[in-house]
Amino acid sequence: MSPPLVSIVDVRKKFGDFQALDGVSLDVQAGEVLCIIGASGSGKTTLLRCVNQLVTIDSGAIWVDGALTGWRIEGTRLHALPEKEIARQRLATGMVFQRFNLFPHMTALENIIEGPVQVQGRNRAEAVREAEALLARVGLADKAGAYPANLSGGQQQRVAIARALAMKPRLMLFDEPTSALDPELVGEVLAVMKELAASGMTMIVVTHELGFAREVADRVVFMDRGAIVESGPAAEVLGNPRKPASRPSSPPSSPEGTERMFKKLLLAATVLALPVAAQAAELPARIKSRGAIIAAIVPNYPPLEMRDPQTNQLTGFDVELGNALAEKLGVKMQWQETSFDQMLASVRTGRVDIILSGMSDLKSRQETATFIDYLRSGSQFFTQASRAAEFPNAEALCGKRVGASRRTALPNDIKGFSDANCVGKGKPAIEYVPTEGSADARTQLRQGRIDAAMQGGETLPYIMGLEPNTYAPVGEPVRYTLMGIATGKEETQLQQALAEGLRGLMADGTYAKLAEKWQLSPSKIPEVQINGGE
Numbered sequence: 001m002s003p004p005l006v007s008i009v010d011v012r013k014k015f016g017d018f019q020a021l022d023g024v025s026l027d028v029q030a031g032e033v034l035c036i037i038g039a040s041g042s043g044k045t046t047l048l049r050c051v052n053q054l055v056t057i058d059s060g061a062i063w064v065d066g067a068l069t070g071w072r073i074e075g076t077r078l079h080a081l082p083e084k085e086i087a088r089q090r091l092a093t094g095m096v097f098q099r100f101n102l103f104p105h106m107t108a109l110e111n112i113i114e115g116p117v118q119v120q121g122r123n124r125a126e127a128v129r130e131a132e133a134l135l136a137r138v139g140l141a142d143k144a145g146a147y148p149a150n151l152s153g154g155q156q157q158r159v160a161i162a163r164a165l166a167m168k169p170r171l172m173l174f175d176e177p178t179s180a181l182d183p184e185l186v187g188e189v190l191a192v193m194k195e196l197a198a199s200g201m202t203m204i205v206v207t208h209e210l211g212f213a214r215e216v217a218d219r220v221v222f223m224d225r226g227a228i229v230e231s232g233p234a235a236e237v238l239g240n241p242r243k244p245a246s247r248p249s250s251p252p253s254s255p256e257g258t259e260r261m262f263k264k265l266l267l268a269a270t271v272l273a274l275p276v277a278a279q280a281a282e283l284p285a286r287i288k289s290r291g292a293i294i295a296a297i298v299p300n301y302p303p304l305e306m307r308d309p310q311t312n313q314l315t316g317f318d319v320e321l322g323n324a325l326a327e328k329l330g331v332k333m334q335w336q337e338t339s340f341d342q343m344l345a346s347v348r349t350g351r352v353d354i355i356l357s358g359m360s361d362l363k364s365r366q367e368t369a370t371f372i373d374y375l376r377s378g379s380q381f382f383t384q385a386s387r388a389a390e391f392p393n394a395e396a397l398c399g400k401r402v403g404a405s406r407r408t409a410l411p412n413d414i415k416g417f418s419d420a421n422c423v424g425k426g427k428p429a430i431e432y433v434p435t436e437g438s439a440d441a442r443t444q445l446r447q448g449r450i451d452a453a454m455q456g457g458e459t460l461p462y463i464m465g466l467e468p469n470t471y472a473p474v475g476e477p478v479r480y481t482l483m484g485i486a487t488g489k490e491e492t493q494l495q496q497a498l499a500e501g502l503r504g505l506m507a508d509g510t511y512a513k514l515a516e517k518w519q520l521s522p523s524k525i526p527e528v529q530i531n532g533g534e
Contacts (some may be wrong), residue, residue, distance in 0.1 A: 003066065005030040005171060005202050006051065013046055013226075016372075016499055016530030020046040021057070022226035030085050030170075033197045035213035035234070036206045038223035040507055045526040047223070048173050052205065053086050055526075065092045065170050069188040069504035083525065091120070094164030101160065101522045102148040104461055105472055109144040112166045118393060118475070119185045120167065127166070131409040136190050147359060154188045161192055174194065174205040191278040208352030214238050241454050283497045284328055287353060292334040293326050296352040297344045300437055303462040303518040304358040317518040321355045321374070324510050328501045340407045343369050344398065347486055355486035358456070360409055361533025362481065370491070371484025372498045373529040374511075375520065378477025379413040384445060385472045391452065394475035395421050399428035400451035403441040407433035409481075417478045446470070458523040465519065482525070482533045495530065502528045 004027035013021040015146050028034050032392060036044045049055040051062055053069055055504060062069045069089055070318045071078045081089070097359070102111050113129035117123045135141050138158040148156050157177055164172060174193065178186040190212050192297055197216045213220050220237040222230035231236050287293055297314070299305045305316040314335055326333035336352055346352045348368055361371035379403065380393050391397060394417065403409035411432055418430040424499065433450050435441040441453040457477045464471055485502075489496050506528070515521045 002030065002131055004028055004063075005065055006033075007063040007202070008047075008051070009049060009059075009061045011047070011053065011062060012058050012295050013050060014058055015532070016526045018499070018503070018527070020527055021050070023062075024223075024226070024228055026221065026231075028170050028171075028202065030202050030471050031200045031360070032206065032218045033203045033216055034219050034221060035211065035217040036204065036221045036223060037208065037210065040215055042411065043226040044221040044223055046226075047176050048095075048175050048204065050524060051171075052095050052173055053383075054091060054095075056167055062076070064089070066094075074373075087119075091167060092169055093171045093173060094167055094169035096157070096160050096164055096175065096177045097522075098176045100503060102156055102163075104148050105422065105464065106519060107147055108140065108147050110149070111148075111473050112163045115163065123216060126533065131162070131166060134165055135159075137165075137195075138162050141189070141486060143411075157189045158192055161189075161196075165196075166525070170202065172201055172203045173407050174203065174207070176208065178205050178207070184347050190443035191352045210238060219465075229380040231408055251528065282493065284491070284493050285330065287331060287494070290331075292331075292332040293322075293354060294334045294352045295322055295337050295357075296338045296346050296355045298338065298340050298343070299357075300439060301358045301456075302466075303459060303520065310342070315439040317514055318356050321511070322515050323507070324505055324514070325498065325501045328500075328504050330495055331425055339504040342487070347409055353487065354498070358483055359486055360481045361484035361486075361531065362409055363533065365486070366531050366533070368489070370489050370495055371482070371486050371533060372495060372502065373482040373484040373532045375458065375483040375504055376523045376525050377481050378457035378523075379410055379454055379479045379481075381452050381474040382471050382475055383447075383461060385451040385469050387451070388474075390404050391474045393480060395425075395427070397430055397474065398422035399430070401431045401433050401449075402452045402454060403444050403450040404454040405441065407437070407438045414454055425440045444470070458520055461519045482529065484531075484533065 006026075006028040008024055008026040011021050012019075024043070024047060036047065038044050047077070048053055050057050051064065056070065067089060070081055072081055072085075099498060103114070106114065109128065109131050112134060113124065113127040116127040116130070117124050132141070132144060134402070135144055138161055140155060143151060143155060148159070151159065169295070172356045177193070178189050186209070190209065193203070193205070193212070194216055197246060198299075199320055205217070217234040219232065220234045221228055222237060235519060285338070297305055297318070299307050299314055299316070303316050304318045305314065309314065315437050319335070322333045329414045338346055343355045344365065345358065348356050355369070359365075359375050381397060383391050398418070398421070402414055404414060414432050416431055433444070435444060438455040438459070441450070441455065444450045445453045452474060457473070460471065485498055489497070502511070512524065515524050
């Protein structure tokens with residue numbers, strides 16, 4: 001037998017005290033379709049993200065297409081690969097997420113050709129021809145010029161599949177690609193995936209669609225608590241599981257009975273996990289007696305936190321998430337407005353219990369506070385929509401004036417990008433223009449005082465929706481980081497309670513619903529992390 005296309009050896013991953021993956025080993029042969037099933041929180045998505053290096057493993061090793069991912073071997077020593085090399089390794093893998101992650105300002109065709117042209121440097125005319133063929137392959141030949149807002153969820157997911165295929169990957173990863181779709185749209189996406197499987201594409205699919213797994217999968221893996229508890233041919237695992245963890249006391253007598261059994265098993269595993277988390281989430285006595293968590297906030301960063309212009313009430317993703325988190329922990333959230341400069345000092349001195357205000361989890365800040373991470377942020381250049389053609393990529397900003405809030409880490413991101421991609425390549429440096437916040441940066445951009453600005457990419461879709469045809473992103477985010485709820489470093493009990501409360505909101509769907517409401521679904525993270533920022 002030829003070497004496996006994917007080889008996963010004893011992989012382990014923890015997020016704080018939570019063991020997400022516990023010694024997972026798995027081989028996937030070229031052309032094989034592997035379906036991974038299991039309850040929410042069992043490690044399915046984390047495993048998939050480790051394969052694509054979106055999550056860094058703690059120990060073990062993963063090979064894809066013969067290459068050790070994330071590391072370079074020199075003699076008997078391992079050296080971590082730089083991000084540029086990791087990005088090159090990712091080209092062997094295409095990934096389709098629960099949410100579609102399409103660029104809202106680009107047509108279906110433009111979304112598909114962006115990677116081949118900008119990342120792989122391929123000829124645009126050739127990329128367009130291939131994109132048109134891919135759209136036809138997924139049944140959307142007539143939607144090349146449509147924007148994501150004008151496509152159904154099923155159509156957007158099919159565009160996302162075509163976009164992944166445009167990079168010509170050896171391996172396709174699917175993370176519950178139908179979970180965010182209305183029931184009537186699921187079939188059209190599964191039909192495309194079946195065609196891919198029939199064409200010989202190697203696929204690893206995290207799914208709850210047991211009918212699809214039975215019909216298409218060469219092998220099914222059942223995960224529980226971060227480990228593989230059952231693996232084998234689909235008919236065997238779904239029809240006659242060997243392990244007690246994946247088998248009822250008396251086996252069902254029909255395929256339909258098997259499917260019902262597994263659905264009950266997955267549901268039971270999820271439901272049983274929730275009370276444990278709630279009981280273990282014990283807040284410090286001072287907060288329980290007060291009946292409220294005091295949270296610092298600066299309401300000037302929509303859609304995370306802001307004041308409703310009609311009612312002047314606090315609103316936004318962070319506000320609604322914080323209120324839901326407090327309710328899950330049996331208390332209220334007491335919001336305390338402060339300045340950004342004073343937030344870390346406030347939590348360090350105990351004037352507030354937490355900071356919940358879109359704060360990036362940075363190594364430098366971890367010297368003062370501990371972060372419970374709940375969202376991903378990307379440092380994104382953008383310009384006026386009327387000038388988008390001037391800046392087809394971020395390097396076109398070399399020598400230009402770029403504004404960003406002086407109180408954030410964005411100035412360092414601008415300088416880092418400029419040093420590496422402008423000065424380092426013999427081009428003039430980007431001129432950084434300090435602003436008094438992201439709103440001030442956008443004002444200066446509209447006034448023509450700066451050529452571009454930078455802010456967290458998670459906020460741009462919302463801002464672009466409020467001010468249509470005003471702004472356009474420039475290239476991809478130059479750096480990704482995590483956002484976290486900050487607490488005092490010694491507040492271990494509070495940190496544990498917040499982390500378990502957030503896991504409960506993820507498990508019951510509240511987190512996903514709020515992210516969708518505030519147009520932040522692409523910024524969701526699959527697992528709560530503690531001090532995961534770099």
